[in-house]
Amino acid sequence: MIERRRVTIRGLVQGVYFRETxxxxxxxxxxxxxxxxxxxxxxxLQAEGLADIVEAFVADILxxxxxxxxxxxxxxxxxxxxxxxxxxxVRTLRE
Numbered sequence: 001m002i003e004r005r006r007v008t009i010r011g012l013v014q015g016v017y018f019r020e021t022x023x024x025x026x027x028x029x030x031x032x033x034x035x036x037x038x039x040x041x042x043x044x045l046q047a048e049g050l051a052d053i054v055e056a057f058v059a060d061i062l063x064x065x066x067x068x069x070x071x072x073x074x075x076x077x078x079x080x081x082x083x084x085x086x087x088x089x090v091r092t093l094r095e
């Protein structure tokens with residue numbers, strides 16, 4: 001079954017190549033969606049694919065963050081699938 005999850009990760013997640021790490025892992029799992037900075041210490045990602053693959057993708061991110069990252073809190077929700085294809089890093093205005 002296809003599902004889409006919204007995951008927010010709080011902690012030291014900016015300036016440590018967190019989004020690029022998520023993108024690389026997403027390519028390995030062939031999930032669709034995006035990752036973006038939402039605040040000074042918050043990253044949001046949305047991932048869509050087969051439910052067990054999305055679950056493994058999120059687990060891999062949490063198990064293998066960039067060395068300088070510090071994950072303090074994670075929240076995940078299943079949301080409506082969009083049928084989106086591909087995975088992108090959303091750039092912020094200051095980049």
